[in-house]
Amino acid sequence: MSGPHPRQRIRLADVAVRAGVSRATASRALSGDRRISESTRDAVREAAAALGYVPNVAARGLRARTTQALGLMLSDLSDPVHGQVAAGFELAAAAAGYTVIIVAAHDVVEQERRALTAFVERSVDGVCIASSALDPDEARERVAPSPLVVVQPDHERILGPDALPPGTIRTDERSGMEQAVRHLLAGGHRDIAYLGAGTRATNVLRSRAAEQVLRESADLPLRVSSVPEDSWGDPRALADALGPRMPDAVVCYDDKLALALLDGLRSRGFRVPDDVAVVGFDDIPFAALSNPRLTTVSTPTPLMGRLAAETLLATSDALALPPPVVLPVQLVVRESAPQAAGVAPPAHARRLVPVARG
Amino acid sequence: MSGPHPRQRIRLADVAVRAGVSRATASRALSGDRRISESTRDAVREAAAALGYVPNVAARGLRARTTQALGLMLSDLSDPVHGQVAAGFELAAAAAGYTVIIVAAHDVVEQERRALTAFVERSVDGVCIASSALDPDEARERVAPSPLVVVQPDHERILGPDALPPGTIRTDERSGMEQAVRHLLAGGHRDIAYLGAGTRATNVLRSRAAEQVLRESADLPLRVSSVPEDSWGDPRALADALGPRMPDAVVCYDDKLALALLDGLRSRGFRVPDDVAVVGFDDIPFAALSNPRLTTVSTPTPLMGRLAAETLLATSDALALPPPVVLPVQLVVRESAPQAAGVAPPAHARRLVPVARG
DNA sequence: TTGTAAGCGTTATCAT
């Protein structure tokens, strides 16, 4: 039952012997070195194929000082947003012949540090952090001299006035909230609430942006409610968190929260959008399939992953990272916060896959 | 602006010099070798810490013939089921100090072959394939001598009478369909349909199981409809695929399809479950949040990933893989196919997180 | 055009 392949792994030396050349020649032949004669090149290739030779990249990397591997740290692989970022990242990396090492750090700083160490141990050629609480400077320090790209940084530093550091990729939260809030105002809503999860920086960022826009556009206050980050498993609690008096409309931190809220509202007997309108953030795939379908701010998650990988691949020097990128987002109007009556919805509102994607 | 850490990476030799010992001693001290004296051990550790030494695992692996890395091949990281399998896999691997290399092969056989080659090139200590169309024997051959575990194999071979090979982890499709179909029969449904996606083996397996159970339990025929694997983006088409006359109930290939179908049925003016009941398969997180909430067969996806990793970690010899494992599944009754009137639902039917998980 | 030999950073063997 054992196939034709030998148990012992074939080394370059074996190929060289079979082709009747030195290891150096074999190596050069396989790497397509122009100085090797046509004939020996073919001979070596044939030998390699015949033996089923697969190079040992650890050995190669040891000498060539490149591993053709990238590290990706994220909080949770089963999260739809992170999954899409990871998918885009992996796709771009694989297209360039790179391999991806993924570590889930579950938003625990100590695990995040360990993840970065794992990348350094493996000498990856670049590291991407997706939405981490770690201080970006510390992270960059830890993975040096590998370049580091941070997607959706979540350190409190982003709340300050400082410019984003090079190698940062973010979405335009402010624009997203502007579109969401203006849409609700146009729909006649006045008592608008923000439902946040946790106290992480991105949540604060979105909450503040919504508050500002509402203030500037209509001089109205924003009601801010908040639930702990891990309480999404209890949808009724989300509805209850909105307080004894239900607002006209709710903007949620993200779609996961919004979809859970839809469920909680239904349990509590509220109708969406008649009793209260709901807007999400991210446009995860199931946002288009909920009942009512979720109006949400579409973020280009797979594109962010792709961009992160491409940035790393294009960056040999960790100190030469490109300036921060802020990606545009777009409100997708669906049923949970429909267009004001009498106004035709824009074409994109019906699309399952948002325009800005990959 | 450049921190205290040196640009050049610290090698073991540097630590040895600083501690005033040989490289061999330094290596042994760091690996906690009992023969090294207390004092030198501390000295070496101090030196390592002071210099910020991080070992090079490629070099280590070259000599020690173990990489502390596992390979995971899946079709798509942004798929909820695969994401959960990957999350469970990564968690178990990380807990054992292992790192995971993930390659998405998008169900393309040629890419699957490349993925396996990538794992061999990197000499991973074990490989897991999640739901692949590749011939398991070919796969095992390709990754030899690393052990291979296959989660939810999808090769047509599984349709035959052959026993599953060692190192296989599957869910009990037959039992799942039995629970689903019996539940529908108990609810008074007679005209039952199966809505499948694609023609892959698992789809055929589920379809056949449903057919058999329906035949054996009630001597009724199963209506089988099918849509191409990539047509889930058009929910109305799914509803239309059920034919001109709507069945009493539909069992879907998986939850993604079922949730899309719910949307399509709503678009077409059908009420669920009044006009037609719908049952899914997998119990992905959003199945509990749809409207109506989805009745579905819960599969222990994170557990499968965890089990796969643990199996690999426990298997030094590729030829000593454990016998196939078939994991139990459990129907979770929700609104899209509710309990027959007058019968109290079991406790688990209300749980958000199914019992069998992780 | 090809071969020889040194080296990548570790760990393991064999001394001492």
Add this chain to the structure above:
DNA sequence: ATGATAACGCTTACAA
């Protein structure tokens, strides 16, 4: 208890 030294499998000066 510690040190030399030889691997591990590959690439790349330097030679020829």
